Amino acid sequence: MSPAREPIGVIGTGYVGLVTAAGFAELGSEVWCVDIDAAKIERLRRGEVPIYEPGLEQLLQRNTARLHYSTDLADALEHARMLFVAVGTPPTHSGDADLSAVHAVVSAIPASEDHALVMKSTVPCGTGASLQRVFGEQGKGGLGYVSCPEFLKEASAVEDFLHPDRVVVGDNGEWAGEAVLELYAPLNAPLVRTDIASA
Numbered sequence: 001m002s003p004a005r006e007p008i009g010v011i012g013t014g015y016v017g018l019v020t021a022a023g024f025a026e027l028g029s030e031v032w033c034v035d036i037d038a039a040k041i042e043r044l045r046r047g048e049v050p051i052y053e054p055g056l057e058q059l060l061q062r063n064t065a066r067l068h069y070s071t072d073l074a075d076a077l078e079h080a081r082m083l084f085v086a087v088g089t090p091p092t093h094s095g096d097a098d099l100s101a102v103h104a105v106v107s108a109i110p111a112s113e114d115h116a117l118v119m120k121s122t123v124p125c126g127t128g129a130s131l132q133r134v135f136g137e138q139g140k141g142g143l144g145y146v147s148c149p150e151f152l153k154e155a156s157a158v159e160d161f162l163h164p165d166r167v168v169v170g171d172n173g174e175w176a177g178e179a180v181l182e183l184y185a186p187l188n189a190p191l192v193r194t195d196i197a198s199a
Ligand SMILES: NC(=O)c1ccc[n+]([C@@H]2O[C@H](COP(=O)([O-])OP(=O)(O)OC[C@H]3O[C@@H](n4cnc5c(N)ncnc54)[C@H](O)[C@@H]3O)[C@@H](O)[C@H]2O)c1
Pocket: 011, 012, 013, 014, 015, 016, 017, 034, 035, 036, 037, 040, 086, 087, 088, 089, 090, 101, 104, 105, 120, 121, 122, 123, 150, 151, 152, 153, 154
């Protein structure tokens, strides 16, 4: 029997979050999905899939016992030490990314030595360092941070998750980077480990 896979949390259940959740559930992890959109969480609990992606509905159905949906971040924090952040970062009028949803997640997460944010949302270079400064200012310096940029394309997102060209993991050389690599290992994709800014 294969060893138990690490449980994870996924914050934001849009294209990236839902595909990431379904993909890691398929690889054997229990996945706690959190979204502020209560109607979306209700639909997911009923087994409805709010977006169309080839293969996604089947993947979610097949792994329904491993997938948990909530509007409460505490549910993910209780069960998982790694929280994959997949909230939206839409462009503003000036063309910069609007990071308000990312900052809302950072503010909501309590101080912990045992948790790490794994950034899937597209954020500008330098965001990792500035978020780690914010952790420090908010007395949460013990939180881990890993950059794990997402390369999936809509319409082939499930396929892209299961057969990536490469997986890039940027971290400070602490436990969380190792743990993220471990999660992706069964995909047998080239794994590129680097620092946060390079990722
Ligand atoms: N869609 C793509 O093809 C794609 C590909 C690569 C990278 N990305 C990046 O991934 C990120 C997510 O993109 P997406 O297309 O999945 O977005 P999306 O808009 O489909 O989903 C974002 C989800 O986050 C939820 N959310 C917002 N604030 C939240 C909060 N504070 N707590 C919990 N949930 C919250 C929203 O309700 C929504 O369900 C973006 O940064 C995007 O640029 C997207």
